[in-house]
Amino acid sequence: MPEEEAVIYRGRIRMPYTWAVGETGSFFLTQLRDHARIWGTRCPQCRRTMVPPRRNCPRCLAKTHWLQLEPRGSLVTYTVVHYRHRIHPPQEPLIYGVIKLEGADTGLTHLLGEVDPADLRPGLLLEAVFKEPEQRRGHILDILYFRPREVTGS
Amino acid sequence: MTNVAIVGAAQTPYRRRRDDASLAELVHEVTVAALADAGLEMGDIDNIVTVSNDFWDGRTISSMAVMDASGSSYAGGKNVSTVEGDGTFGLFYGAMRILSGVYRTTLVVAHSKGSEGDPMMITNSMFDYIYTRPLGLEFISSCALQARRYMDKYGLTEADFALVSVKNRRNALRNPYAQLAGELTVEEVLASPVLADPLKRHDLSPISDGAAAVILADSPVALRLGRKPVWLKGGAFCSEDHFLGDRDLAEAPALREASRRAFEMAGVTDPFREIDVVELYDACSYMELLWLEEMGFCPRGEGGTLIRSGETAPEGSLPVNPSGGVLSAHAVLVAGLARVIEVVLQLRGEAGPRQLGPKPVELGLAHGINGPCGQSHCVLVLGA
Numbered sequence: 455m456p457e458e459e460a461v462i463y464r465g466r467i468r469m470p471y472t473w474a475v476g477e478t479g480s481f482f483l484t485q486l487r488d489h490a491r492i493w494g495t496r497c498p499q500c501r502r503t504m505v506p507p508r509r510n511c512p513r514c515l516a517k518t519h520w521l522q523l524e525p526r527g528s529l530v531t532y533t534v535v536h537y538r539h540r541i542h543p544p545q546e547p548l549i550y551g552v553i554k555l556e557g558a559d560t561g562l563t564h565l566l567g568e569v570d571p572a573d574l575r576p577g578l579l580l581e582a583v584f585k586e587p588e589q590r591r592g593h594i595l596d597i598l599y600f601r602p603r604e605v606t607g608s
Numbered sequence: 609m610t611n612v613a614i615v616g617a618a619q620t621p622y623r624r625r626r627d628d629a630s631l632a633e634l635v636h637e638v639t640v641a642a643l644a645d646a647g648l649e650m651g652d653i654d655n656i657v658t659v660s661n662d663f664w665d666g667r668t669i670s671s672m673a674v675m676d677a678s679g680s681s682y683a684g685g686k687n688v689s690t691v692e693g694d695g696t697f698g699l700f701y702g703a704m705r706i707l708s709g710v711y712r713t714t715l716v717v718a719h720s721k722g723s724e725g726d727p728m729m730i731t732n733s734m735f736d737y738i739y740t741r742p743l744g745l746e747f748i749s750s751c752a753l754q755a756r757r758y759m760d761k762y763g764l765t766e767a768d769f770a771l772v773s774v775k776n777r778r779n780a781l782r783n784p785y786a787q788l789a790g791e792l793t794v795e796e797v798l799a800s801p802v803l804a805d806p807l808k809r810h811d812l813s814p815i816s817d818g819a820a821a822v823i824l825a826d827s828p829v830a831l832r833l834g835r836k837p838v839w840l841k842g843g844a845f846c847s848e849d850h851f852l853g854d855r856d857l858a859e860a861p862a863l864r865e866a867s868r869r870a871f872e873m874a875g876v877t878d879p880f881r882e883i884d885v886v887e888l889y890d891a892c893s894y895m896e897l898l899w900l901e902e903m904g905f906c907p908r909g910e911g912g913t914l915i916r917s918g919e920t921a922p923e924g925s926l927p928v929n930p931s932g933g934v935l936s937a938h939a940v941l942v943a944g945l946a947r948v949i950e951v952v953l954q955l956r957g958e959a960g961p962r963q964l965g966p967k968p969v970e971l972g973l974a975h976g977i978n979g980p981c982g983q984s985h986c987v988l989v990l991g992a
């Protein structure tokens with residue numbers, strides 16, 4: 455029997471898509487782009503306000519209505535990522551967080567910036583930092599990241 | 609109504625890379641071995657459930673690539689259908705086909721090679737393409753968000769999680785199918801490179817290649833075979849919200865509900881006392897503790913106390929992952945079916961060096977997950 459050789463075939467899949475975001479996502483993303491506003495959807499039955507927005511409440515299936523949220527909130531959980539891959543946005547350090555926006559009952563997963571990793575803790579007060587208007591293109595990364603915010607008043 | 613038994617089981621060893629075998633060859637290897645284990649031939653199998661995922665395999669209708677290898681064309685063709693998700697869900701579906709009364713024997717076969725694609729890109733692709741995927745979140749970083757939340761809510765520590773890695777990698781020393789095995793110390797786990805804090809190298813399961821198959825049969829077929837059947841006493845699966853921010857990641861209500869239903873079906877009222885072995889999906893160290901809480905083996909938030917008590921070691925009163933678990937071999941989709949097979953071997957008394965005892969193993973739990981941070985859970989209660 456001849457000597458066995460394991461042949462490895464190197465392939466690559468490049469697959470373009472043109473995903474329709476849908477009417478709910480389209481409103482959300484154009485509001486981000488044109489007004490730097492973050493909108494959530496509210497369920498009329500369980501009264502939960504959720505972001506990212508959904509046409510229907512996942513738990514009641516009821517049709518939701520729009521509610522504008524403040525572009526600020528508090529940190530629920532977070533991680534500092536120590537590896538890099540081309541899927542990652544160019545961000546140093548690379549920090550993910552789940553942020554509960556004021557007025558929302560669910561958290562938005564996004565990036566954190568302008569923060570020392572040593573200062574991260576649950577409950578940290580944050581605000582959204584948007585890209586410059588001419589750079590916004592109707593995309594979740596029109597929000598650059600969330601950063602700690604100064605607490606004024608009281 | 610009939611009962612469903614597992615009458616045959618086989619798995620490949622799990623390795624970082626299997627250059628010697630294609631996906632179809634892995635499937636053929638375990639199909640033939642599971643038939644031999646059951647004492648059946650392909651002609652005795654009246655339907656097949658394959659378990660695969662197109663992104664991992666790098667093709668569409670990935671099931672089609674392994675149908676020849678699983679016997680789909682045998683003697684004029686068989687009824688084949690496919691589950692895209694963990695192998696436990698494939699088993700559940702295969703069992704329902706027998707319960708329908710239309711089929712008497714089901715081959716369930718799962719395969720995957722983590723080595724051939726790009727796990728970062730593939731697991732990034734489990735997220736929605738509008739809101740989450742562009743952030744670059746993938747398996748490790750999403751699990752890190754869950755681990756952090758779990759620590760913050762209940763006061764667990766990285767050392768608690770490290771104890772799971774120490775236990776399971778040590779258990780794997782007695783499992784020739786495992787990929788990673790060794791004597792680790794808590795200090796070594798804590799000192800291993802941080803990937804996405806609080807998760808470090810030794811908190812994570814490896815990337816693996818492998819396949820596994822089980823053969824299910826109705827009671828008359830199972831009782832006719834010479835081998836002691838393993839009965840499916842209870843089973844359920846449940847899902848919860850997809851978006852991570854919709855959930856409290858320190859809890860898994862879908863697992864709580866799936867466990868409740870599976871235990872009720874199996875007549876289990878005190879799982880800690882009645883279950884002799886648990887094989888669960890510990891893709892990361894912290895998951896073992898969180899999943900045990902939600903299965904009801906300890907109060908919520910007490911997973912750290914449970915691992916520190918030593919009760920989940922092989923010599924404890926509730927051995928968990930005596931095989932080494934997913935932390936020691938993680939062929940995606942296959943890993944849940946591997947949990948089933950490990951429980952089957954324990955119930956038969958055929959687990960070799962990792963056999964529990966001296967008390968006989970009479971009732972076991974096997975568990976699988978699908979989706980980010982355990983979005984859905986399958987719980988199977990198996991008994992001798």
Ligand SMILES: [Zn+2]
Binds near residue numbers: 497498499501502515
């Ligand atoms: Zn609702």
